Amino acid sequence: MNDGVNDGVSDGMTVDEERTGTPLSELTTMRVGGVPERLIAPADTAALVSAAREVWQSGEEWLLLGGGSNTVASDEGFDGTVIRVVTRGVERLDAPEGRVRLRVQAGEPWDDVVALTVRNGWSGVEALSGIPGSTGAAPVQNIGAYGQELESALLGVEFLDAGTGEVRRLSRAELELGYRTSVLKRGMLGVVLSVDLELADNSVPGGVGAPLSAPVAYAQLADSLGVALGARVPVAELRRAVLALRASKGMVLDPDDPDSVSAGSFFTNPIVSESFARSLPANAPRWPVTPPEPNVVIGLPPGGVHPLDIPPLADGPYDVKLSAAWLIENAGIRRGFALPGSGAAISSKHTLAIVNRGHASAADVAQLASFIQARVQSEFGVLLRPEPILVGLVL
Structure with missing residues (x-):
């Protein structure tokens, strides 16, 4: 099978130095x-x-x-x-039966990698279709979308450590991945050189039938596909549905769509204590970060040998994730909103995205982001954190 994987350098820009004066x-x-x-x-x-x-x-x-x-x-x-980082190449490694392992150079465009896996009937990252950026950046913030996170398919990375100058491998556990974060985002300096992925090989011998996706784990995606949560669909069909959903929100790069001129979601969904979340309006969306595992109390009836049916005890406080989009919208900031005279605006399709309307400066973007932060904090007491890396800018 020609799976489109090689151990060389793919087509793309591989120059030793950019032209002088590139902004x-x-x-x-x-x-x-x-x-x-x-x-x-x-x-x-x-x-x-x-x-x-x-x-x-x-x-x-x-x-x-x-x-x-x-x-x-x-x-x-x-x-x-x-x-x-513009290094290119995808190499197939030895893997257990029914699995596929890939080593992807850091400069490979992430969505090209997802497209390659889907073409070959491999599942595990298909819901991450359409996310822009390079593969090397993917583990830095543990990219995720539509019920899937990179963590589930990531084996580890090859990493050039800025502290020692040495190249070493970091396992998934050593990366300490979390919601849009990792040890690389929290201060471990260096360069991701390559990323190792492990996927399910759902290709069908003889080409009979369509390779299936991982179980659908996001309600909006399930609704779009017309299936129940947990169902599996042809992997190519799931990719198409994800790309359509992202495009409807301006989250697929498109030169004909001004709402796609952005850095994606500008704010992360805040994580707060469950007790704080109770102070918010009842209709504010919230999801347990990790469902609390209750302590189960087992008792015996007098003289009996069968345990009593005693309800579990709660483990105590736990954290929940809020919807940054809901907080922004309910702080009075609507889609398409812009400050007077600014070239930056809220996307007309998706409240979480700040877009460049064609003449925005970085200062315009920062000013609008700071305004959103202030409104949400004033209304709900929640400080939204920016998701993009800010270079020379402070909110």
Whole structure:
């Protein structure tokens, strides 16, 4: 079977250095950001390792940039070296029967990887279709959508540690993945060089029947597919449904859709204590982060041998996740909202996205984001946290 996997370098930009004077607005999906002092794009992994070590040894400021989908950079540019990761290649590794293992170079566009897996009937990341950016950035914030997170398919990463200059492998456990976070996002500095994935091989010998997806785990996606939660559908059908849902929210990059000129969801869904969540309006959506595991009390009737049916005891306080979109909308900020004279606005399709209407500056984006934060905090006492990496900007 020609699965489209190779152990070489895929087609794509693999130059040793970017042209002088390239602004970050040309390399980020938000399309804001000035010219950095220096911008390099090493062509392969060996060159990337060498270049990164050289930059770190110099002591100068540095910024790592992949697909630019999760970065909002200052209009002033960056006073240091931007290391752009463009390394390409997908290699198939040995795997247990019924499983597929891939090693993906960090510069591979993430959605290209998902498309490859779907074409081959492999499931495990199909609900992550349409997410922009590079594969190396995916584990940094444990990307997730429509009931699926990268964590479920991730084996580990090859990592160049900025502290030691050494290349090492970090397992899924060592990455300490959580909701839109990892140890890499919380301060472990370095460069993800490659990402190892393990997927289910649902391809059918002889080509009879369609390979099936992982169980559908998100209500909106299930409704779109016309199936019950937990059902499995052809993996290509699930990808099409996810792409359609994302496009309806302006979350698929499209030159003809001004609502797609964004950094995706600008704020993460806040996680608060269950007791705090009770202070919010009853119709505020909330989901347990980890369903509390109650302590079960087992008792025996006098002289009996069968346990009594005693209800479990609650384990105590637990955390819940709130809907940032609901908080924004119910703080009085509607889709399409913009501050007077600003080039930035709330998407007309999706409240969580801040979009560039064609002439926004980074300052416009930051001003609108700060305004949203202030309104939500004033109304509900919740401080929304930005999801993109902010370069030279403070909210």
